[in-house]
Amino acid sequence: MFDANTATAAPTSPGGQTTVPASQLQAQAQPETQYPFRLLRDEKVLAMYPVARIRRPLGQLASYLFVTDSRLVYSAEAKTIVSTSAFTNEYHIDTIKGLSVGRHKGLSGLGAAALFGSIANFLFLIIITGILASVDDAGPFAVLTGILAFGALIVGVINALVFRSTTSSISVFGPEKETAVSAQLENDLIPKSLITLGLFAVFGPLAGIANIIHRIAMAFGLLTAGDAPNYSDINNADRISYEAGALIHDIQARGIEAGV
DSSP states (O other), X not given: OXXXXXOOOOSOXXXXXXXXXXXXHHHHSOOGGGSSSOOOTTOOEEEEEEEEEEEXXXXXXXXXXXXXXXXXXXXXXXXXXXOEXXXXXXXXXGXXXXXXXXXXXXXXXXXXXXXXXXXXXXXXXXHHHHHHHTSTTOHHHHXXXXXXXXXXXXXXXXXXXXXXXXXXXXXXXXXXXXXXXXXXOOOOSSOHHHHHHHHHHHHTHHHHHHHHHHHHHHHXXXXXXXXXXXXXOHHHHHHHHHHHHHHHXXXXXHGGGTTO
């Protein structure tokens, strides 16, 4: 997948793509052996949309959305110096009711939780500093907790900036419910934002430093296929929103003649 060409074919749209006859599309598609999934007998890939493509010193990540004449397939792969990972989501064309594409720019929920947790930790340490300052012979400890308090606040602000990003999401509407394709829905019993808030409130700078180290590792390419949603490119998502939904409905209406 990492060496795949990013050719796409779909109905005319604001993204600048043009309709390509099915006979010509086969020549643009990759050989079957290069797809990250197995094609069914007589199945044809009608379009391939890049979702994310990351190359870093320690690893690389790529994800694509494929539209065949019978399926919608989302596939992501990651390779690093220490691991290889992949996952695939597959949907039958007949069960798809529509696509939902969203975008977000700015501070994420986890970033806000990290900031508020750091502020809580800062206030707690300031209170401890005040108490120690009023105790005889506790001056050095008061200075130490004061330094830790401001350190917690600074690390919290840095983490809020680290969590600030531009992301996009792609979801499929089917007969039952909306299913995320290139974004992970937060269905945990305890929301991740609440866990983040607690970690930063209790551990302060330690939690922040650990997160910064983790983000640095990701920046150098220590990624997994599960990180693909964090790198969904907005321009690619916009193209998918313009074209993929129309192509899917075309397939549902005209079958193998779609795109002709």
